[in-house]
Amino acid sequence: MSRSLTPVNRVGVEERAAALGRRSIKTTAKREGIRLATSMIDLTTLEGSDTPGKVRHLCAKAVCPDPSRPELPSCAAVCVYPSLVGVAAAALEGSGVAVASVATGFPAGQTSLKVKVDETREAVAAGASEIDMVISRDAYLRGDDRTVAREIEAVKEACGSAHLKVILETAELPTYAHVRHASELAIAAGADVIKTSTGKASSGATPGVVLVMLEVVRDHFERTGRVVGVKAAGGVSTTKAALHMLVLVKETLGDEWLTPDRFRIGASSLLNDLLMQYAKLDGGHYGRAEDFSKE
């Protein structure tokens, strides 16, 4: 069966997304926005050089981003490779910060379904309550939507009670219409959250891509009443970019979606920029980068 795409106009999407980026977020709105963005972060490390020590440091930072500012909330989750889930789970126990893990042959997804499912089960068994899977772009670009859906369904089943975030890797999808279509496909196959990117591709969560995905989630909610979350990952590394994301959410889905249950930002370096900007609101001047620990 040939694929039918709902049209999305590139110029219109990017114009709207850019217009929302010009909202003026100052004073109390900036302060609250930084706190909100902090609470939505999936603090992420996905490097070949990750060690248990680094992950433990990151976990401590996710729980208490800045010990000198206790009013700043914890991050939503820490996101690691499956082999480090156990370390993160132990470090985060009782903190309210979730353990998320990429699985399914991240970031390329070029492994068999069996391997993907096994990897998912392993991560969940080790203590991950959230799984970030990648769709098979290979199948999607061939037009084999059925395989893409089947894989999502299988991984969803392997998740058990863990939440499933489905990464579309939008940089590898040809058009916004495909972003929309793939979002709908992932939602229909059982995604709890749709996520833009792995962070390993040429671009990540651009405002246009996030806007289109938010619109899909809004339309799906209006049609079915089912809440699906969105995760913007990749390239959201500044406070300005994070606040832009919050504006997109607020003006597309409304205030109800401005919670970590429904919107996440996957990032590693963003948190320190948020902390620096927050400190500037108090002190009137920027701190030094070395005032904030990297992990």
Place this chain on the structure above:
Amino acid sequence: MATVERAALRWDYAPAPESRDAAPLKPRYDLFIGGSFVAPTDGTVVETRNPATEETLAEVAFAGPGDVAAAVDAARGAADGWAALPALERGKYLFRIARLIQERARELAIVETLDGGKPIRESRDVDVPLAAAHFFSYAGWADKLQYAFGGRAYEPRGVVGQVVPWNFPLLMAAWKLAPALATGNTAVLKPAETTPLTALLLAEIVQEAGLPDGVVNIIPGDGSAGAALVRSEVDKVAFTGSTAVGKEIQRALAGTGRGLTLELGGKSANIVFEDAALDQAVEGIIEGIFFNQGHVCCAGSRLLLQESVAEEVVRKLWARMERLRVGDPLDKNTDVGAINSAEQLARITEMVEAGEQQGAVRRSVTCALPDAGYWFPPTMFLDVAPANRIAVEEIFGPVVSVTTFRSPAEAVERANNSAYGLAAGVWTDNGAKAFEVASKLRAGVVWQNTYNKFDPTAAFGGYKESGFGREGGPAGLAPYVRLGG
């Protein structure tokens, strides 16, 4: 390990008002005649007000008949010298004006918003940059006119009288002055009664740019000053405003041999087909009718929806309307500002009441509106009969009337079923359909998958009762010259 609560956070934008200090106003602005600011001889001095607060902003001199004559005389006196100037030199003056507009952009944007009520977002991002762009664009044309007229000989008209409306005060002044000056004419410009300030700041810029005295004269005034100007010994009249006044001007000028271009009202159709990108179409509908509170001659005030998607589009449009931020025009996050004047508010209110009485279903956004000033909530009308006044007459406010159609042919027929023909929008992802429909629409501007996009290189103007003559691009030069062989 200490844990930190993730409190239930709520988030709204804090007030983000643009600073008025960046635009200090003088207590009084005089007439700009012959290169100087002069007090009126037989005119009056009136207060200009902020329509968002009703506070007085400044006193402004209004021209009387003698002042109009003096301005025309000044322009006449400067005409030969200006026309004789090498074209490249004329172009340099226009470049200088354009750059000075950019230098004073923030101030101009703030004053435009204060005097007219439009959101600062628009005056900052649209009105002022476009005004500068028009001067830049026509500055480039000044010494290349032979290419605009296919090699034919040309000479300036002489003295032009120009009357501009209150909805885009600075931008309309730029639209009028830039092509007139580029082609070697001198000008007398009358800004609108309720919004004279940015035109007077433009007069300061003209002075600062060092234009020869009398080349540009700017005389605020009411309708009587405009009427006097268009009946003066000018060689060409350019008017943007209502169709009723345009008709009067055309009557007055008949048989005089004077040039005339009219850019008048509109009731433009915005047509959404079932195969359009609907979320972006909704944005275009919003832009089409709520941009500048709908005080736009080419506003997409008649929304034509293909029946198969009408319900969905209306639902999305309403949800989007409810998110519009209506209020303080100086706030950088305001989407919809104040209605330009008490008079215009009364006109909108009257039309909306008539629409309801004639059976259309009204839906207005419920939003907190300030106590002072002139406000009207974003409004849509459903089930609008084609003969309903709101489907026929120009409202010039934030009010869109919605009707449906079943086929492209029916859409074209309905769109063209209007006394006006200024603009139209066509929304479809099907390129062939877009071009076919556009070619059949009797409208001066047809936007495809967008709306209210303006560019100094593109011609703008109407069919039928929306006027004649074009502004913008090379076509906008033609009305300001006499062509020889």
